[in-house]
Amino acid sequence: MSSNLAKHFLLREDVTFLNHGSFGACPRPVFETYQRFQRELESEPVDFLGRRLTELMKPPREALGMFLGTTADNVVGVVNATSGLNIVAQSLPLQEGDEILTTDHEYSALEKTWAYVTRRTGAKVVVVTVPMPFVSEVAFTDAIVAGMTDRTKVLFLSHITSPTALVFPIERPIAEARKRRIWTVIDGAHTPGHIPLDLPGLDVDFYSGNCHKWMMTPKGSAFLYARPELQVMLNPLVISHGWTADNKEPGVQGPFGNSPFIDEIEMQGTRDPSAMLAIPSAIAFRDEHDWASVQRACTALAQETARRLGELTGLPPLSAPEFSAPQMVAMPIPECDPQEIHKQLWERFKIEIPVFKWQDHYIARLSVQGYNSKPQTDYLLEALAELLNLGAEPARKRQHG
Ligand SMILES: Cc1ncc(COP(=O)(O)O)c(C=O)c1O
Incomplete structure (x- = not known):
């Protein structure tokens, strides 16, 4: 999956933003329409x-x-x-x-x-x-x-x-x-x-x-x-x-x-x-960019990332794939201090993703939206492997488009 839609969004380039689920993110042309209305109002x-x-x-x-x-x-x-x-x-x-x-x-x-x-x-x-x-x-x-x-x-x-x-x-x-x-x-x-x-x-x-x-x-x-x-x-x-x-x-x-x-x-x-x-x-915006295809690619990337993390952790998924939200997956991670992992992901890797404990489960909740790309989810997996000692290569610090 390429990230050629990223240029249409206002997200910071130094951040690997994998948390659309919390507050969304607005494409540039939509945000410009919004600001046009605000200016018209004030006029x-x-x-x-x-x-x-x-x-x-x-x-x-x-x-x-x-x-x-x-x-x-x-x-x-x-x-x-x-x-x-x-x-x-x-x-x-x-x-x-x-x-x-x-x-x-x-x-x-x-x-x-x-x-x-x-x-x-x-x-x-x-x-x-x-x-x-x-x-x-x-x-x-x-x-x-x-x-x-x-x-x-x-x-x-x-x-x-x-x-x-x-x-x-x-x-x-x-x-x-x-x-x-x-x-x-x-x-x-x-x-x-x-x-x-x-x-x-x-x-x-x-x-x-x-x-x-x-x-x-x-x-x-x-x-x-x-x-x-x-x-x-x-x-x-x-x-x-x-x-x-x-x-x-x-x-x-x-x-x-x-x-x-x-x-x-x-x-x-x-x-x-x-x-x-x-x-x-x-x-x-969705119609212009054939959003149904974008969503299919996002779903495939979200599920593939969750499967790869599952292979590293050995932990089973929380659900059968048909019950997982298409563009958002709660990925089980091993027992850890979730606040510390969340903090390290942000401070060391500039990865934005929620990490938390829910009931007995430790979870990293991955969102994949049209602006995301496979190098970003690869980077997340490398960072999680390093922070959780999952035995993979250390994550390289890098930026993603
Ligand atoms: C299931 C669910 N309900 C309600 C909300 C609240 O949404 P909002 O803050 O836009 O009211 C959220 C926010 O993430 C949510 O995940």
């Missing part, structure tokens, strides 16, 4: 935000709706997936005795969100231990279904998990939840632009995802989707100009000419919408 803020915003938001909302298999009315812009999921968690009418069913692979900010909700409502979080290694959809579904009781009101799952980089097969758990009238809330922080999405096809109630990770938009662009008949249940985290006290049914217009769902959540005080406005440019 006449009242015209931009006061008169034109509803019209300006139509193309990104429509493009995003189409990208997610739904329509513009069902997606509302939020600054990040954490905010989108907080809107849902803090709106659902939970009470003492209710249960929120989730797994032991969730992202810490969302674990905290539900912990906060339980304090306010008296509801309880029930954590399912997902059978590992992750090799069977049936075993996963059975474990989730076994956790459902008459008290379960919410099923909260990541679609792609953060610590283990797994694609959870969420379709059957969602169907089982629906049969039992359990609300489904999905954390899709890593999915848009990473795996194909058809939100109505998933039959999910609430789904929040980031555009600023794998769709490669600037930071601060994300969405919340809600099944149309449930949109009326959601309240914004900040009450502001877009709020309507009553009459929020679909088809009714909010004060800014969108549905109340969109106006209430998007129109909160003064905000810079430029990151959302850059969404069509990010989709165009």
Whole structure:
């Protein structure tokens, strides 16, 4: 795999950046579109935000709706997936005795969100231990279904998990939840632009995802989707100009000419919408560069790197390959001081990659995006071999394009 796409990104050349998963990275032309919107805003803020915003938001909302298999009315812009999921968690009418069913692979900010909700409502979080290694959809579904009781009101799952980089097969758990009238809330922080999405096809109630990770938009662009008949249940985290006290049914217009769902959540005080406005440019960038082929090459490189590290460590993978996120792999490493390895990778080798302990596993989480190349993953393997005493050649200090 060559790295001839690297020139389109703003990443530092002295860093081997193998951590797209944490905060994404934005291609130059998309970032320029974003800055053009910011300059236009500053040239006449009242015209931009006061008169034109509803019209300006139509193309990104429509493009995003189409990208997610739904329509513009069902997606509302939020600054990040954490905010989108907080809107849902803090709106659902939970009470003492209710249960929120989730797994032991969730992202810490969302674990905290539900912990906060339980304090306010008296509801309880029930954590399912997902059978590992992750090799069977049936075993996963059975474990989730076994956790459902008459008290379960919410099923909260990541679609792609953060610590283990797994694609959870969420379709059957969602169907089982629906049969039992359990609300489904999905954390899709890593999915848009990473795996194909058809939100109505998933039959999910609430789904929040980031555009600023794998769709490669600037930071601060994300969405919340809600099944149309449930949109009326959601309240914004900040009450502001877009709020309507009553009459929020679909088809009714909010004060800014969108549905109340969109106006209430998007129109909160003064905000810079430029990151959302850059969404069509990010989709165009993908189309111009045949992103499906780029992704296939990234997946092959990610899997090959994980396999080669496995040969050096002798450790088995966390999952069967079909459950690993295509461009992100949680690679097991031998027992170590993960903070020290992370620090050494950065300070000695200028390699950016998360290294951490999750449950009993020590993990280096590799992300491969279009700007990465095989010499970079070779360099990572050499550095890990040296730091973890895996018996390979010492890593040479070098730069990669
Ligand atoms: C699974 C998961 N959920 C939520 C988030 C939070 O994303 P954000 O910080 O953009 O809200 C992350 C961030 O990496 C994540 O991995």
